[in-house]
Amino acid sequence: MLDHNRKTDRGGTGEAPPATLDPTGLVTVAEAARALRLSQRYVRRLITAGHMPVVRFGRSVRIARGEVERLVREGSGFSNIATGSRNNQMLG
Numbered sequence: 001m002l003d004h005n006r007k008t009d010r011g012g013t014g015e016a017p018p019a020t021l022d023p024t025g026l027v028t029v030a031e032a033a034r035a036l037r038l039s040q041r042y043v044r045r046l047i048t049a050g051h052m053p054v055v056r057f058g059r060s061v062r063i064a065r066g067e068v069e070r071l072v073r074e075g076s077g078f079s080n081i082a083t084g085s086r087n088n089q090m091l092g
Helices: 029-036 040-048 065-074 079-083
Strands: 054-057 060-064
Touching: 029 040, 029 060, 029 065, 040 060, 060 065
Parallel strands: none
Antiparallel strands: 054 060
């Protein structure tokens, strides 16, 4: 998504704009991580564990904006993914 108001390195700050979700419905791993305030590595672990469905375009991975919003709303108990422990699995 192009941000025509973003300053460039030609006299601007070159800083990235604040994280926002793409209104088209698909976001990158980096965008999802920023929105969830998680690391990209943790988001990739969620994807690998099957907790976050994705769309793949070759090697590119995109996540449905609705999935990110669902995780924000519902929260999660994915502590077993971060630690790799099977003892911390969610009950229920």
